[in-house]
Amino acid sequence: MFVVFDIGTSRLKVSAFSATGQLLGQVTKRHSQYVEKEFSWQDTREWWSNACTGFANLMQENALDQKAIRGFSVCGRAGAGVFVDKSGQVIAEPWSDARHRPLLRGLREQYPAAPTYGLTLISKYQWLKQNQPAICDDIRHCLHAKDFLLYKLTGIGMTDPSSGPDGLAWFDQACADPELLPTPALPWTIAGALTNAAAGELGCPSGIPVAVGAHDGICANTGCAMINEADYALTLGTHAVCRTMTVTNHGAAERFYCFPPDRHAYGGNNWHIGSTLTWMLTTLADLPAELSAGELGSFNEAMVNTKPDPDLLFLPYLGGQTIPEKRALGSGSFQGLSLNTDCNQMLLAVFRGCAFSIYRTYQALSGITGDADRIGLTGGGIVFTPWLQLLSNLFQKEMILTDSGVEGRGAAIFCAVALGDFRDVFEAAPAMQPESTIIQPEQLDELCAEQFETFSRLSSQT
Incomplete structure (x- = not known):
């Protein structure tokens, strides 16, 4: 153990x-x-x-x-x-x-x-x-x-x-x-x-x-065995980070750090996306920051059953951003609020805005390091299952979900290698994976696609 x-x-x-x-x-x-x-x-x-x-x-x-x-x-x-x-x-x-x-x-x-x-x-x-x-x-x-x-x-x-x-x-x-x-x-x-x-x-x-x-970024990719070329990890924690490992040093500013002995971690941060979701829960939904199993189930069900407001968008830059735009200081806003907008529609708009921001980060990053073959999900945000489906739909890619212990598992994998249980981390990481759930992408609905295009245009201008 x-x-x-x-x-x-x-x-x-x-x-x-x-x-x-x-x-x-x-x-x-x-x-x-x-x-x-x-x-x-x-x-x-x-x-x-x-x-x-x-x-x-x-x-x-x-x-x-x-x-x-x-x-x-x-x-x-x-x-x-x-x-x-x-x-x-x-x-x-x-x-x-x-x-x-x-x-x-x-x-x-x-x-x-x-x-x-x-x-x-x-x-x-x-x-x-x-x-x-x-x-x-x-x-x-x-x-x-x-x-x-x-x-x-x-x-x-x-x-x-x-x-x-x-x-x-x-x-x-x-x-x-x-x-x-x-x-x-x-x-x-x-x-x-x-x-x-x-x-x-x-x-x-x-x-x-x-x-x-x-570093927890290295541990996240290792913990979900996303450590080879074209492997990506989406860490949905306090910050939302899109991260991949490459053999080639592309020399761009998006290089985070080395992955020993000879690989490079590239990524992009959406600062405080997780904090934004906490703000959403406590301020908009009047819920605790840590949801019980019952509260979480009811909340996810409500999001699935909420019809989006077609005119409502949320720009989730409360904590700043590194890619594709660089925002040192954070600010966020709702666009298109009306007297007919209800609370659940605002909550859904927050989820969509956060997902849109993450996908734009992936688009910019994959333009440097190449498209993803596999995507693993990590971080506390994995409990919001409708959000994960939305991300899969946006990316039009399968997403691999295991459990809430991914970052810790990465550190445990390093310990197992240190104690001689495996030859190296590339042997250990896949061997120490638990049973996973595959989230299959569904066709992105027309409204969501249109909102993403509007979101991208607004984000690039602000």
Whole structure:
């Protein structure tokens, strides 16, 4: 059994997988978001507390035996920066506001070939040096979010290529002491063993191997075995990401990071599409952000039975966009509201607008990397089944759906390779796939096709 800690923008998931990739159980803990004036941040103490309680809940709720754990692994977002002193205490919490952005722009100009995630971590360190110099002397580790969890588990500062350096060595730069940056290693490397301290807090035996893991994008594609040419993954999470792996480095700005040892991840982000759906649920539908099974069933049924307003469109750019248009700042709007528009039609328009935006991202990306042969679905948005059918209809392609543990499964696959269960990730990924559901495309109705054309025209103009 493999146990994975998956830290996303809004949630932390703790999951268990069998040696064959079956999801044995999963517990989700939502992060608190703190805001004061222009500053916004999360609390790493809550991250680790959620990891520990989530692990305990996972074991208890699914009657899992801790003695069966062969390895831990991690995955997660790369944008956060956590700064730790020599005693392991966090002295600068991870922020999500824009305070470091001017420095990041300067670093991009100074190091145009350097990876964005690596520069982002370094720009946050640089901001601390300029604005809180007293604490910088105490910093011993600059870590990404999932690497912070790896550090808490092992006491070792280590990262993978996709999360920051885009290779097995950090790029040359003069802003941060290389000794402060985590050591790069392949995702299927054993970083170290579970420490006595971490084992005590988790309530499990010490000495269990811990794999390096990877950025959640790499884990998503690996977890649904979409790691070859013409394989795409649509991650419907806090952000909606269309992502594919290529052997060729096409050299475009849409290259995200490397997929070791010799492939490249290309993709496009629709920022905060998942957050937009949460806004839709809580504001328009007056529902909780986390739906019960009954609420979800009723909601999906209502969407299936809702007749769309032919004049209503929703532009879902509340969090910005990277492709085909670049929008650093977010804004969204309804177009064509009337006195006859009802609430369910507005909800359906939000779903359609989000799907239209994702499909436009795919169109632009596939123009660079080639058309998709296979598409896997990942992320929390897979619970909205009418939305998945709409996406399949827009793409006119089959979509492969497994379960909610795809990203975690990717990290578990890396752990299995690290422990020698498989020769490499290309053997392990297909071997550790659970039973899947194939969503077959239906003919796109005329109104939806017309609305997509109008949506594309409006999006390109705004």
